[in-house]
Amino acid sequence: MSNNSExxxxxxxxxxxxxxxxxIGVGLMFLISWMPYRVQRFLGRKLGLLxxxxxxxxxxxxSRNLELCFPEMTGGEREALLKENFQHMGLAFFETCMAWFWPAWRIKKHMKYEGFEQIEEFKANNEGxxxxxxxxxNLELGARAFGVHTSGYGVYRPNTNPVYDWFQYRxxxxxxxxxxxxxVKQMIKRLRQGELVWYAPDHDYGRHRYAWxxxxxxxxxxxxxxxHLLASASKCxxxxxxxxxxxEGTGYTMRLDPPMEAFPYDDAEASAVYTNKFVERSIMRAPEQYMWLHRRFKSRPEGEPSLYD
Incomplete structure (x- = not known):
């Protein structure tokens, strides 16, 4: 689907x-979304522990990802971070309910926006x-809250279950x-037209347009x-x-940082190194809330053993 018509x-x-x-599952999600926020937050943490x-x-x-990324931590520190991480995993289910079914006013009630004043300048200059x-x-809720403030385009992966996909897309x-x-052509087109396009480059997507x-x-x-491909092709x-x-348990902080000042538009490998520095910064704002459950380092250079065996 390249646009809304599809x-x-x-x-x-x-x-x-x-x-x-x-x-039935989506119906339960709708009912759950109307529970008081503090109740959802409490139940989410309990679900995460389960x-x-x-x-x-x-x-x-x-646990392995935390060990690889933070070898300077003690075992006890990583275990505490791991436990809190799973509590946030449980919260993600409830936040998906919020993202899909909450009215805009309820989203705004729990959101604090920082740096979003830049968007008016981007639009005035027609800058993608x-x-x-x-x-x-909490990315699902973040995407919805972003749209409540200002619309943009999200990069979307269709679900294989057509009913879930229909509800997810809606x-x-x-x-x-x-x-x-x-x-990719549609993403570049929208960026050239001065739009905002969401993109998450932090997973291991395999050896296709990649760098170490x-x-x-x-x-x-x-x-x-x-x-690099999107930025260099669109000059965004x-x-x-x-x-x-x-x-404190009252809500969320949404932060849009100033544009990267020295993004290497002419060097794909350098851009991967550069982007990862910003990925690290984003993760470290709340490392307990990041999806450490994915095999982020599953791909290895030729001849190097798996990091997960």
Whole structure:
């Protein structure tokens, strides 16, 4: 789907009995979204601890990622960070409910925006901005809250379950628009037109348009050069965005940083190294809220052993 005209549409086939469990699940998400915020936050943390107890493989991956990235931490420090991380994982489910079903006024009630005054200047100058985000557990809610303030385009990965995909797309496009992650031409087009496009280059996407670049204590992390491709082809600005949960339990802080001053538009490998520095900064604003459960360092240079065995 390269634009809204190709968005998922309702089909009678979505009512087939094989999808009833998805309809029931989404219905429960709608009901949960109307619970008081503090109740959702409390239940989310409890859910996260249950996930930590029963999903041993994810716990092992997250623990290994913390060990690789922060070797200077003691075992006790990493264990405390891991526990808090899983609590935030549980919160992510409730925040998805909020993102899909909360009205705009309720989103605004819990959001504090910093740096968003820059957007008026970008629009006045017709400057496209590649908004670099990271996969924090609250990214779904962050995308919705971003759109409540100012619309943009999010890079979207369709879900294989058509019912879930239909609801997911509707939830994500209440204020924003979406572009299929494979439609690079559409992303470049929108950036050239002065739009804001969300992009998250922090995962290991495999050996396709990649470079080996340092990430925390890992000297060779497989890093997409897609950031360079989009920026160099559109001549847009590149800026980082983060959303963090406030420790007080009252809401979130959305921060749009000033554009990167020295982005290397003419060097793909240098841009991967440069971008990872900003990825690190974004993660460190709330490392307990980052998705450490993914195998971020699964790709290795030829001849080097896996970091997860």
């Amino acid at each position: 968005a998922p549409t309702f089909q009678w086939s979505l009512l087939h009995p094989k999808y009833w469990h998805t309809w 996930i930590m107890k029963f999903f041993k493989s994810r716990k092992k991956i997250a 901005v590649l908004v670099v985000a990271v996969h924090s557990f 939830g994500r496009t209440r204020e924003n628009k979406c572009i299929d992650r494979r439609d 670049a340092p990430l925390f204590a890992v000297e060779k992390a497989c890093t997409t050069t897609g950031t 600005k590149v800026a980082t965005f983060t959303i963090t949960r406030d420790r």
